[in-house]
Amino acid sequence: MANRGLEYMTFEPKYEKVSSSYRKALGTTQAQIECKLSGNENAEITKVLCADAKAYIGSSEAMNGEITFNGFVNFQVIYDGIEPQGMDYSAEFKDKYQNSDITPNSVPVLSCSVVNVNTSIVGPDVRVTAIVEINVDIIETDEYNVLTEVDTNNIFSKTDSLNYSTYVGKAKHRFDQNFDIEIEETVSKILGACANAQLTLISPKNEFAEVKGIVNLMISYLPAAENSVVKTIQKQVEFSQEIPVKEIEEDSFLNSFINVINGDIKVTTNIEENLAVVNLDIPLVFEGYVFNPNSINYVTDLFAINNFVNVDTESLMMLKKANSESFEERFDASIIIDDNMQLIDEIIGVCDKNVTIASQSIVNDGLNIEGINTITVLYLNKETNNINSVSIGSPFSLSFNIDGIKGLTPDVKIIMGEVNAKGKRGNEIEATGDQYIYANFFGSDAEGIITSVKVGEERNQYMAPLMLYIAKPGETLWDVAKNLNVSPDLILQ
Helix, strand or coil: CHHHHHHHHCCCCEEEEEEEEEEEEEEEEEEEEEEEEECCCCCCCCEEEEEEEEEEEEEEEEECCEEEEEEEEEEEEEEECCCCEEEEEEEEEEEEEECCCCCCCCEEEEEEEEEEEEEEEECCEEEEEEEEEEEEEEEEEEEEEEEEECCCCCEEEEEEEEEEEEEEEEEEEEEEEEEEEEECCCEEEEEEEEEEEEEEEEEEECCEEEEEEEEEEEEEEEECCCCCCCEEEEEEEEEEEEEECCCCCCCCEEEEEEEECHHHCEEEEEEECCEEEEEEEEEEEEEEEEEEEEEEEEEEEEEECCEEEEEEEEEEEEEEEEEEEEEEEEEEEEEECCCCCCCCCEEEEEEEEEEEEEEEEEECCEEEEEEEEEEEEEEEECCCCEEEEEEEEEEEEEEEECCCCCCCEEEEEEEEEEEEEEEECCCEEEEEEEEEEEEEEEEEEEEEEEEEEEEEEECCCCCCCCCCCCCCCCCCHHHHHHHHCCCHHHHHC
16 A cells, blocks of 8 residues: 555646637627718719728727727718719727626637718718728637646556647738729729629648739729719729738638728829829728637546545647638629609719628538619710619628538638629619628637646455446447456456
């Protein structure tokens, strides 16, 4: 007995510190942002032809029970008066989101979209109101002491490999993309320029990420001809950019999205007869949340032959993940205008495009998305030479089968690409275009770990000339050895 006690006195189990991270969805909140845009002096505003708003989150901070954040909305309005005019304005907003799960160590993951834009004419001004929906998630990192080894002859342990992920940082990088758009007619002035962008592929490398995507550009302008009307032109271009990220590795996992800073777009126009070259300098901001994979061998179970063993256990939370996916889908929309509206003689352009996601869910391995596409179409009535606009809302329902996403949470971003509109029978408009979808997936999982082990009291030992053990279905050699309190090797012998 003395020898056995001495052995347990030198019992020194080994532990390893593990930092495991996961992303958790909290919810959504809305903010209402309003601004008043003043038209040109002595120019009466007769009608608002189109109004668009693009939003993004600038910064955020977590504290006990809440996340404070600020964002920006860029408004663009085209209105008709003596002649069509354009104006834009960027408004900052601040808000907070409260939830008891938020701590100062939480990493906020915020994204936003404009779900509604309304305008009204108030004297010489246009009042524009945007409803911005903000999606709020957090990344949590918890530290654990995990039992990895038990070094003694009288304690038997079972081990396995534990795969987990550690959040290493946020890759936020602003870069500019420069594009030329040719307008093959003489242009009087540019009324407005805006863009949206979508990711299509993220490739992690050592210390950088290769980011690919598309930018959809739209310009509204006024031709130089007498009695000219507003026209629009669209162009879609691809981009590729290397984003420096010191902590990233080739097998890193990223949740990412990209924003266009529309308020900082720089427009330079070279106007010649029958040709205008519009140069757009488009600022893009990439945001990626980087998780690096890790693995350790850990003790999943143990027992001692001669003594009881006291163990403390804990649930280790870890990231459950699937690779991001991108899709391209065709859509179509149509509308019959009201009887009190002027007839459609000519479609002259599409001046704003917006996608509102109503729901996103995963059923088994299927990603289901529902929402509505909204576009504003400009058209001309030649009898009165009046420009009119009409908004078309087109509900959509999309479903994609993707392996390995069961039980995860989707984070979907959708933009519209180029939209073509045409008139029919003087009172109907049909529009077709492409939707570009980029979906991140994340979730959390739990694994039981041993965080502390101590040798307890001695067992009562007994010997029998014969022992009979009836194994239950599903029991392993380890289960039998633990129940009999003997070495697994002894059972094999």
